[in-house]
Amino acid sequence: MYRDIRGQAYTRREYMGGVPASRITQFDMGEPRVDFPVVLSLVAKEPCQVRHTSLEAARIAANRLLSRKAGSVNYHLKIRPYPHHVLRENKLATGAGADRVSSGMRHAFGKTVGTAARVSPGQPLITIRTVPAQFRNAKEALWKASVKFTTPCYIVIEKGEELVLKA
Numbered sequence: 001m002y003r004d005i006r007g008q009a010y011t012r013r014e015y016m017g018g019v020p021a022s023r024i025t026q027f028d029m030g031e032p033r034v035d036f037p038v039v040l041s042l043v044a045k046e047p048c049q050v051r052h053t054s055l056e057a058a059r060i061a062a063n064r065l066l067s068r069k070a071g072s073v074n075y076h077l078k079i080r081p082y083p084h085h086v087l088r089e090n091k092l093a094t095g096a097g098a099d100r101v102s103s104g105m106r107h108a109f110g111k112t113v114g115t116a117a118r119v120s121p122g123q124p125l126i127t128i129r130t131v132p133a134q135f136r137n138a139k140e141a142l143w144k145a146s147v148k149f150t151t152p153c154y155i156v157i158e159k160g161e162e163l164v165l166k167a
Helices: 052-069 132-146 161-166
Strands: 028-030 038-044 048-051 075-079 085-089 111-119 124-130 153-159
Touching: 028 052, 038 132, 048 052, 048 085, 052 075, 052 111, 052 124, 052 132, 075 132, 124 132, 124 153, 132 153
Parallel strands: none
Antiparallel strands: 028 075, 038 124, 038 153, 048 111, 075 124, 085 111
16 A cells, blocks of 8 residues: 555655654664675665565564574674655544544545655665675575565675675
8 A cells, every 4th residue: 555656755744743653673783883794785676665664574584583593793784764754544434333434535635654765776675794604694684574575675795795605
């Protein structure tokens, strides 16, 4: 329902009342201050909107696998897009007596239900920096995260490809 990009971005929160808080608790996990030799990114193939709940689900899936298999000091995971766009929904009443309560499409601007990040093709969604020994685990973590997104994704090795081929 919210996947397609339609119309102008709706981002000015100071004019709206009651925008739900973003579900993303952290954008950086692992060890951010270390310069790791291998960098992998999960990249979107199609333009779409990615909801804040799916960004958080992808972060949890990738971070859980990496922290369990690689340890908390052997990687740095970063969520790249920020959900600025506010989503609205015209909620209609259903059930018995709904015709007396609902106003149909009259004043159908909608209430805020969440936020989303607008993603363009080729934009990185998640980046993992790690050591060459943890390359396969990082790749598996990105694959598990890609399942949570509505757009098809692919993995790009941005740095350290020669180190991975040697290992």
